[in-house]
Structure formats: C-alpha cells, structure tokens
Amino acid sequence: MKKLFIFDFDGTLFNTIEQLVYNMNQALHLHGYPVLTLDEYKLAVGGNVNQVISNVLGSNSSPENIEKVKKTYLEIVEDYEDTLTQPFEDIEEILTYLQENNIQLAINSNRYTYSIKSYVDKFLNNINFIDIQGHEPPNPSKPDAYGLNQILQKSSINKEDVVYVGDSPTDVQTAKNAGIDCVIVTWGYADYDLLDDDYILKVISKPHELKELI
CATH class of the missing domain: 3.40.50.1000 (HAD superfamily/HAD-like)
Structure with a gap:
C-alpha cells in the first residue's frame, strides 16, 4: 500500500502546455527566433526552464540566448492573465x-x-x-x-x-x-x-x- x-x-x-506555447512564442518572436508548434513544444518540455528554452532555441541555443529569452519569457508570464x-x-x-x-x-x-x-x-x-x-x-x-x-x-x-x-x-x-x-x-x-x-x-x-x- x-x-x-x-x-x-x-x-x-x-x-499547462497552451500557456507555455502562447507566452514562449511571444518571447521567441520578440528576439527574432522561429516560433514553435504545440507538438514541437511537447518534445521540448521535461526539464527546468533553462533546459526547455535551450530545446526550444535549437541551433540558436547558447547561455547568452537562453538568459535573454528566459528574462523576456518570465516578464511576459508575470504580466499574463492565464485563462488557459x-x-x-x-x-x-x-x-x-x-x-x-x-x-x-x-x-x-x-x-x-x-x-x-x-x-x-x-x-x-x-x-x-x-x-x-x-x-x-x-x-x-x-x-x-x-x-x-x-x-x-x-x-x-x-x-x-x-x-x-x-x-x-x-x-x-x-x-x-x-x-x-x-x-x-x-x-x-x-x-x-x-x-x-x-x-x-x-x-x-x-x-x-x-x-x-x-
């Protein structure tokens, strides 16, 4: 037992995946990186926020880019009213x-x-x-x-x-x-x-x- x-x-x-897709794609777009589909995000999740962003950035992943996108993403999340x-x-x-x-x-x-x-x-x-x-x-x-x-x-x-x-x-x-x-x-x-x-x-x-x- x-x-x-x-x-x-x-x-x-x-x-939580739809909230992630919506907010992360905003952060990616603001920094000029390609946005991802829902199915692509499902392959990217599982780690902490740095690991997820690294997976999302793909070939654009670097410590500097991860921190840049993370800062923007967390700012977006803070101001976002999550109805999803x-x-x-x-x-x-x-x-x-x-x-x-x-x-x-x-x-x-x-x-x-x-x-x-x-x-x-x-x-x-x-x-x-x-x-x-x-x-x-x-x-x-x-x-x-x-x-x-x-x-x-x-x-x-x-x-x-x-x-x-x-x-x-x-x-x-x-x-x-x-x-x-x-x-x-x-x-x-x-x-x-x-x-x-x-x-x-x-x-x-x-x-x-x-x-x-x-």
Whole structure:
C-alpha cells in the first residue's frame, strides 16, 4: 500500500502546455527566433526552464540566448492573465479521494515553486500538500532526486510506501534516482514510445486508476 503520492506538475496535475506555447512564442518572436508548434513544444518540455528554452532555441541555443529569452519569457508570464491552464479532468477528485483516505500528498516539479503554489492556491486549495518542491536555483532540478529527497525527509515514510506520479522519461529517471516507485500517466506530453522502461510500476490513462495503489 502506498502512503505518500508525490506528483509532477506540468502534464500530470495541470494542463499547462497552451500557456507555455502562447507566452514562449511571444518571447521567441520578440528576439527574432522561429516560433514553435504545440507538438514541437511537447518534445521540448521535461526539464527546468533553462533546459526547455535551450530545446526550444535549437541551433540558436547558447547561455547568452537562453538568459535573454528566459528574462523576456518570465516578464511576459508575470504580466499574463492565464485563462488557459487548468487541472486535468478528475485530478481534484482523485486528490480529494486520496486525502480522505489518509494518503499524504506532495509535488515535485521543474516549474518554479512560486508558480506551482499560485495554481494550487487557485484551483486546489482544499488539498493539503505536505510539501511542494519546485525549481529553486541553485538547488538541482529533476532528474536529480534533490526535491524528492526533501519530501521524503519531511514525510518520514518508508520508500517502499512512496510513489512518484509523472508523465515523462525525466520523471522515471527522477524516481529511479530517489529509489522509489514510478507511475506514468498517459494524459501528459511525453512521447510514450520512449517509456518502455521496466522500472515503471504502472502506466495509467485515468486518474481514478491511482486508487488501485492504496
């Protein structure tokens, strides 16, 4: 029985890709770089913001260009009223169910912590996450297990009773690095042909399937 569920954020709890496409393409356009399609962005996500921008820039990627686009992107996001991002269907219901069954809940993501908390406060304020570990430089980001280990130390739950729920190869590697089980969801952004990995405990297509783990 799993007693602690740790969730990835983008592509697992929340559908954030349309916001990313809209705002990042504005930043790219302002600096004269080619804009990308939704499908191209799905291949670029999974890392922290620097890694995503590097993937998006492609042959134009350099430390200087990454910082330039990131600064503009974060300025755009700060002034942007996000009406696109929502929790995936049935996410609030499964989180409520797990919480009501005394399951501890947490988040570990490569999104900045303040951004995660803003969406949680807006859409999931009835859910009591024991910890939210986002990208906080200079702390390492996923697939480093730093964030998961911080949550594990706070929870004091044995690793065999913990599961990490994500949607990408990065999430699988993060769980491996922390020594905990991994469940992959199919409603996210990953190319699932890349997820043929014996380490994955379970692949699910609906949130309610998480009930089977408790």
